[in-house]
Amino acid sequence: MARSSKGKCMVPVTWVLGAASLVAGCGEGRQSTSTPSQAGPESAENVAGMTAPVITFIELRARGDRAILVGGTETFIAYPKDASGTGVGPVNLKWNVSDPGIAEVTKAPEGGPAAGVTARSPGQATLQACCVPGPGPEDDPQAPRCVLEVCGVTTVLSVARDAVTALSSGVPGALASVSFPSDDRTGFAGGDGSTLLKTSDGGSSWTRVGPSAGAGFVSIAFPSGTSLGFALAGSAVWKTPDGGSSWSKQEHGSKSVMTALHFPSESVGYAVGGSGMVAKTTDGGATWKLVPTGASVSLRGLYFINAETGYAVGDSGMILKTTDGGGAWTTQAPGVPGYLSDIVCADAALSIAVGNLTILRTTDGGSNWSPHLAYPELTAVHLLSDGRTGYAVGGNGRILKTVDGGETWVLEPSGTTAKLWDVHFPPNGRTGFIVGDNGTILKIESPAL
Numbered sequence: 056m057a058r059s060s061k062g063k064c065m066v067p068v069t070w071v072l073g074a075a076s077l078v079a080g081c082g083e084g085r086q087s088t089s090t091p092s093q094a095g096p097e098s099a100e101n102v103a104g105m106t107a108p109v110i111t112f113i114e115l116r117a118r119g120d121r122a123i124l125v126g127g128t129e130t131f132i133a134y135p136k137d138a139s140g141t142g143v144g145p146v147n148l149k150w151n152v153s154d155p156g157i158a159e160v161t162k163a164p165e166g167g168p169a170a171g172v173t174a175r176s177p178g179q180a181t182l183q184a185c186c187v188p189g190p191g192p193e194d195d196p197q198a199p200r201c202v203l204e205v206c207g208v209t210t211v212l213s214v215a216r217d218a219v220t221a222l223s224s225g226v227p228g229a230l231a232s233v234s235f236p237s238d239d240r241t242g243f244a245g246g247d248g249s250t251l252l253k254t255s256d257g258g259s260s261w262t263r264v265g266p267s268a269g270a271g272f273v274s275i276a277f278p279s280g281t282s283l284g285f286a287l288a289g290s291a292v293w294k295t296p297d298g299g300s301s302w303s304k305q306e307h308g309s310k311s312v313m314t315a316l317h318f319p320s321e322s323v324g325y326a327v328g329g330s331g332m333v334a335k336t337t338d339g340g341a342t343w344k345l346v347p348t349g350a351s352v353s354l355r356g357l358y359f360i361n362a363e364t365g366y367a368v369g370d371s372g373m374i375l376k377t378t379d380g381g382g383a384w385t386t387q388a389p390g391v392p393g394y395l396s397d398i399v400c401a402d403a404a405l406s407i408a409v410g411n412l413t414i415l416r417t418t419d420g421g422s423n424w425s426p427h428l429a430y431p432e433l434t435a436v437h438l439l440s441d442g443r444t445g446y447a448v449g450g451n452g453r454i455l456k457t458v459d460g461g462e463t464w465v466l467e468p469s470g471t472t473a474k475l476w477d478v479h480f481p482p483n484g485r486t487g488f489i490v491g492d493n494g495t496i497l498k499i500e501s502p503a504l
Contacts, residue, residue, distance in 0.1 A: 114134040126216060129211075150183070185205065253299050266302040444458050446487070476491050
């Protein structure tokens, strides 16, 4: 903590669940729990006859999240506190943003405890709410006041608005999975009624390429390129060696309906489903074997960082992790009661899981999971190759975007109320695709950071 020559002290805010958990206080080289008496000769102890509360902290909270979509406005609220952490007020505050080109205070009643901040252009800026030193009202000696200038400080993240375009799939049923394995031109989408579609022109037109599987295609995986691919339907995995021109059926050995699959390489793949079942192949899908996990709940999603290390998520907040290719699984306890539907990993440390009323994030390989914004019916999550930009989709046409690896999220307009089931971007690409109910396909163009 540093104090300027004018006696102003500022402490960055640590954010949990979109709100501040640390507040600004005064004291050279001390924590934010410093009391006024640590601040120097102008402290409350040395002001004769002072009996009014002395403000030493200001906690800043965003009503939603500190990330704001360009053109949008978020309300931030200041909570002045004394050295014991007790809230005091009211008090006159000055609000300002370090870079008005990125964001600016657009709604701030004179001296008020709340301010509206509007995002102007992509970037990051500092928001301050400062209590100015001086006596309180002459007619109220008990009114709270500042001995030194105290500022609550946090970072405002201004996030670029994406272009979202609705495409025509030509099918009426739900589309549950999408994959663009190489670029934003060639991709596949699968869904109800054995629907399996392919585009070679960036989604402008789609043709049916799938076999009659007797069940909907719920998950698609192309491990490298657009030739070798796998599609999951009911109790079978279908394999194509030639980009969808031909398909062969492969049984995965489980009586349970499998819900998702992932291939970290052309030879090694995994599928998950009911009753905690995991199936694994090490020969490109020619044969599969069941891998015991010790779990009894249905598993809904999975992601493998490599052939050995991966996660599976499912009902009752279940998160399983393996580091030996499924030989052993450890159960992690994020402490959420609802289901988890999908998970994605940026690297060995950073992973994000989503589900009903839940976004979970770990930065230490799953040892600890922290909950973030709660939105209903989140179905899928995807991170771009930069490991920072990502999207989560779900019910009521909901699209959430992060530009800081899942620490904060903004709600993107989608133009639809259809439930969205999956989102995917090609490697190193910034144009992605989202699929959902009623044959919905959206094309989303994410500006470079």
